[in-house]
Amino acid sequence: MHLLNFTKRTLIAAFTLFWVHPPGATAQTDIDAIMMNKNNFCVGGTYGNNSWKNYWEGTFKRNNLNLGTVSTKTFGLMGNYGITDKLNFLVGLPYVETHASAGTLHGQKGLQDLSMWLKWLALEQQIGSGTLSLYAIGGLSLPVSHYEPAFLPMSIGLHSTNLSGRVMADYQTGNFFVTASGTYTWRSDITIDQNSYYTTELYLTDKVYMPNMASYNVRAGYRSERLIAEAVFDQMYTLGGFDIRKNDMPFPSNKMNATTAGVNFKYTFKAVDGLSLVGGGDYTLAGRNVGQATAWDIGVFYILSFTHKGKKSSQGQKPAQPSSKTN
Amino acid sequence: MKLHKISTAGLMILTLVACNKSVSNRTANIAALTPGSEDINAGGWQTVLLTRPDTFAVAAPAATNSTAYIADLNEIKGYQHSLTSDQEATIKYWSAGGVLRWNEILRGLVAKYNLPPYQNADGSYPIPSSANPFAYPQYPFANPPYAARAYAYIAAAQYDALVACWHYKTLYNRPAPYTVDSTIQAKVPKTTLPAYPSEAAVLAGVTAEMMKLLFPDEIANIQQLAQQHELSVIMSGAAARSDVTAGEALGRQIADVFIARGRTDNTSKAVGTQAQWTNLQTIAINNGQIPWYSLETPQRPPMLPFFSLVKPFLFDSATVASFRPGPPPSTGSDTLKQDAQEVYNIVKSPASGNMKIVQFWADGAGTYTPPGHWNAIAAEDFITQNFSEVRWARNLALLNMAEMDAAIVCWDIKYFYFNPRPTQMNPAIKTLTGIPNFPSYVSGHSVFSSAAATILSHILPQNQAKYQAMASQAAESRLMGGIHYRVDCEVGLTVGANVGNYAVTRAEGDGAE
Numbered sequence: 001m002h003l004l005n006f007t008k009r010t011l012i013a014a015f016t017l018f019w020v021h022p023p024g025a026t027a028q029t030d031i032d033a034i035m036m037n038k039n040n041f042c043v044g045g046t047y048g049n050n051s052w053k054n055y056w057e058g059t060f061k062r063n064n065l066n067l068g069t070v071s072t073k074t075f076g077l078m079g080n081y082g083i084t085d086k087l088n089f090l091v092g093l094p095y096v097e098t099h100a101s102a103g104t105l106h107g108q109k110g111l112q113d114l115s116m117w118l119k120w121l122a123l124e125q126q127i128g129s130g131t132l133s134l135y136a137i138g139g140l141s142l143p144v145s146h147y148e149p150a151f152l153p154m155s156i157g158l159h160s161t162n163l164s165g166r167v168m169a170d171y172q173t174g175n176f177f178v179t180a181s182g183t184y185t186w187r188s189d190i191t192i193d194q195n196s197y198y199t200t201e202l203y204l205t206d207k208v209y210m211p212n213m214a215s216y217n218v219r220a221g222y223r224s225e226r227l228i229a230e231a232v233f234d235q236m237y238t239l240g241g242f243d244i245r246k247n248d249m250p251f252p253s254n255k256m257n258a259t260t261a262g263v264n265f266k267y268t269f270k271a272v273d274g275l276s277l278v279g280g281g282d283y284t285l286a287g288r289n290v291g292q293a294t295a296w297d298i299g300v301f302y303i304l305s306f307t308h309k310g311k312k313s314s315q316g317q318k319p320a321q322p323s324s325k326t327n
Numbered sequence: 328m329k330l331h332k333i334s335t336a337g338l339m340i341l342t343l344v345a346c347n348k349s350v351s352n353r354t355a356n357i358a359a360l361t362p363g364s365e366d367i368n369a370g371g372w373q374t375v376l377l378t379r380p381d382t383f384a385v386a387a388p389a390a391t392n393s394t395a396y397i398a399d400l401n402e403i404k405g406y407q408h409s410l411t412s413d414q415e416a417t418i419k420y421w422s423a424g425g426v427l428r429w430n431e432i433l434r435g436l437v438a439k440y441n442l443p444p445y446q447n448a449d450g451s452y453p454i455p456s457s458a459n460p461f462a463y464p465q466y467p468f469a470n471p472p473y474a475a476r477a478y479a480y481i482a483a484a485q486y487d488a489l490v491a492c493w494h495y496k497t498l499y500n501r502p503a504p505y506t507v508d509s510t511i512q513a514k515v516p517k518t519t520l521p522a523y524p525s526e527a528a529v530l531a532g533v534t535a536e537m538m539k540l541l542f543p544d545e546i547a548n549i550q551q552l553a554q555q556h557e558l559s560v561i562m563s564g565a566a567a568r569s570d571v572t573a574g575e576a577l578g579r580q581i582a583d584v585f586i587a588r589g590r591t592d593n594t595s596k597a598v599g600t601q602a603q604w605t606n607l608q609t610i611a612i613n614n615g616q617i618p619w620y621s622l623e624t625p626q627r628p629p630m631l632p633f634f635s636l637v638k639p640f641l642f643d644s645a646t647v648a649s650f651r652p653g654p655p656p657s658t659g660s661d662t663l664k665q666d667a668q669e670v671y672n673i674v675k676s677p678a679s680g681n682m683k684i685v686q687f688w689a690d691g692a693g694t695y696t697p698p699g700h701w702n703a704i705a706a707e708d709f710i711t712q713n714f715s716e717v718r719w720a721r722n723l724a725l726l727n728m729a730e731m732d733a734a735i736v737c738w739d740i741k742y743f744y745f746n747p748r749p750t751q752m753n754p755a756i757k758t759l760t761g762i763p764n765f766p767s768y769v770s771g772h773s774v775f776s777s778a779a780a781t782i783l784s785h786i787l788p789q790n791q792a793k794y795q796a797m798a799s800q801a802a803e804s805r806l807m808g809g810i811h812y813r814v815d816c817e818v819g820l821t822v823g824a825n826v827g828n829y830a831v832t833r834a835e836g837d838g839a840e
Binding site for chain 2: 192195204205246
């Protein structure tokens with residue numbers, strides 16, 4: 001179980017796209033307790049789909065016949081490099097397309113935000129029959145195209161530059177594991193293509209203050225060399241922001257909160273060393289100023305090893321074991 | 328250690344992000360208004376509704392050596408003795424100009440109230456009613472025509488009130504407290520303009536009173552702001568309590584003239600009835616045209632279809648129909664098919680930069696509307712001109728009377744032709760902004776923008792090229808957004824210029840130039 005499970009869900013969700021896409025559940029390296037070994041590089045592609053028909057306008061749950069079902073397709077490219085066994089660098093870039101099944105609004109598409117993380121395995125300790133590991137993870141995301149953030153819910157993102165800090169603990173005994181993490185996200189102001197906007201008062205500027213965010217995430221399940229299967233619970237809060245007014249459109253600095261639950265799997269093939277398939281789905285149980293999304297995604301990853309002079313980890317060379325979690 | 332480097336880099340980035348976290352209004356910290364000219368003869372400028380500047384009497388003020396006035400001065404000294412930082416901030420805020428600040432406040436109210444009502448369970452829509460305060464749907468729905476009218480009534484009332492104010496200022500010629508008593512500080516730039524009656528209080532009074540007509544749920548909030556405005560000029564040493572009392576009373580009396588007009592200007596007829604809405608369809612069908620229908624689900628009644636009946640400011644109601652251009656291409660014609668195809672081609676894969684332009688001019692639900700956008704453009708240019716308060720009011724009155732009359736004329740054309748939007752003719756046309764819930768021909772943005780650019784170009788001729796370019800871009804943004812045919816925008820610009828010229832004619836004859 002060397003690898004990585006990298007899906008767009010956090011790439012996008014942990015950072016920007018809360019309207020279109022509340023944070024998901026699929027295992028991913030920036031929020032799971034799996035490390036790449038030194039000089040191994042895991043790279044992969046994912047496809048994700050997220051859709052909602054109902055949404056919360058503040059606390060009022062409604063549908064909108066002028067939107068129908070709003071869906072988002074995400075094509076993600078991701079990588080994770082082992083700088084050392086205990087320090088990984090992760091990177092991801094999604095291409096996003098939005099679509100509304102009813103009404104007249106034009107879908108939007110484009111490259112969204114480049115995300116990077118440093119993930120540090122700070123501590124590993126045998127406790128009882130299992131292993132406790134602690135992680136510190138720092139993330140940065142920046143928009144890479146001039147997409148329009150104030151055309152929600154069709155916008156492909158919120159266009160802020162974000163920094164996140166996360167602490168995470170994982171405990172594994174036998175093939176059972178549980179991981180819990182808490183994340184704080186600083187968000188920069190954004191600039192929109194308007195010279196004024198109304199939140200709870202009129203702002204005569206194109207700058208929008210984006211409140212910071214916090215979240216926690218708990219995941220538990222089965223984890224072996226070959227297979228990971230987990231259930232995930234995620235709670236996201238916007239620390240400030242305002243509610244969508246009755247029959248208004250959403251705005252990037254809304255108070256977007258979401259509670260989601262889902263399942264993920266990752267299967268590592270025997271036949272081709274270093275190749276794995278990931279997938280998962282989740283559902284938004286509750287929210288505020290977000291869509292009640294159902295989301296799923298699937299991805300394929302492959303490990304390249306630069307440990308020896310040979311380029312491929314798959315040619316006879318067994319990918320390195322993760323430094324933790326080995327029984 | 329690597330970690331140390333990482334955390335240092337992280338901290339630096341964090342600091343950068345943190346530093347970026349300050350959003351303030353463009354006009355938050357502008358300097359105090361320092362008029363280039365006090366326009367001391369403005370008491371003779373042509374008023375809008377008042378027949379004479381002294382229609383409402385203002386009693387002669389007490390002499391500056393009277394015990395009553397000395398008590399006024401002591402009140403000021405009391406405030407100035409221990410001004411809090413909040414009070415200083417209030418003085419600074421209002422010192423930028425009362426007309427400017429009230430215009431900004433009004434734009435905020437329009438944005439707050441510019442939301443279409445949510446449908447009833449049966450798919451019908453509730454109609455906002457002033458008889459039902461503080462209930463949903465909120466009253467008013469400050470859509471573009473309503474907003475244009477609100478901006479115009481308030482701007483025109485402020486203008487008439489300040490003309491009357493200037494009349495009495497020169498008549499009584501009582502100086503400002505800081506001039507009478509050298510121990511009173513001037514917390515704002517000193518002026519030789521007589522202080523009685525206070526122009527700030529005239530503005531506060533007239534504006535607060537106008538809320539009874541326009542935003543009845545906001546009377547209490549605006550009353551607080553009016554008091555704050557008045558107190559700010561007292562604390563600043565620019566006006567005595569008696570200057571303020573006389574000014575507020577004058578302002579409120581003049582507002583009543585405008586309110587009386589507003590209650591009988593046919594706005595109450597603008598919504599219409601189901602039978603009237605159906606009749607609009609019948610007329611179009613009888614003319615061999617496909618009638619407009621609402622593209623919202625559930626279908627929403629058309630926005631203010633009889634706003635054309637509202638009494639204009641710059642010309643009489645009989646003139647409204649004279650602005651009507653020829654008809655748009657027939658809905659059955661090849662020309663219209665080609666026009667719709669053009670819209671489809673433009674919006675199918677939007678050119679780079681189009682979204683930005685569409686968004687910049689969208690001014691849709693929840694915003695201060697296109698007339699509000701032109702008020703913002705005007706106000707930010709006026710700030711650089713050091714106009715007196717009365718000239719500020721005059722210029723915004725000209726702009727907003729043009730915008731209101733543009734709304735009346737444009738709505739007349741829209742409902743006279745009842746022409747479908749491009750998406751109605753070709754549902755494959757998806758739009759980059761919401762489709763407004765009224766007929767296509769001619770574009771409201773084009774009419775508003777061209778009318779505004781025309782009068783603003785007269786007021787600030789050095790900006791003519793800029794205003795014309797902005798109006799053209801605003802018009803074109805509606806084609807780029809997929810919500811208008813090209814002809815709607817082009818003809819709309821012409822119609823708007825024709826309306827704007829009435830404001831120019833008025834400006835040339837009002838005595839201010």
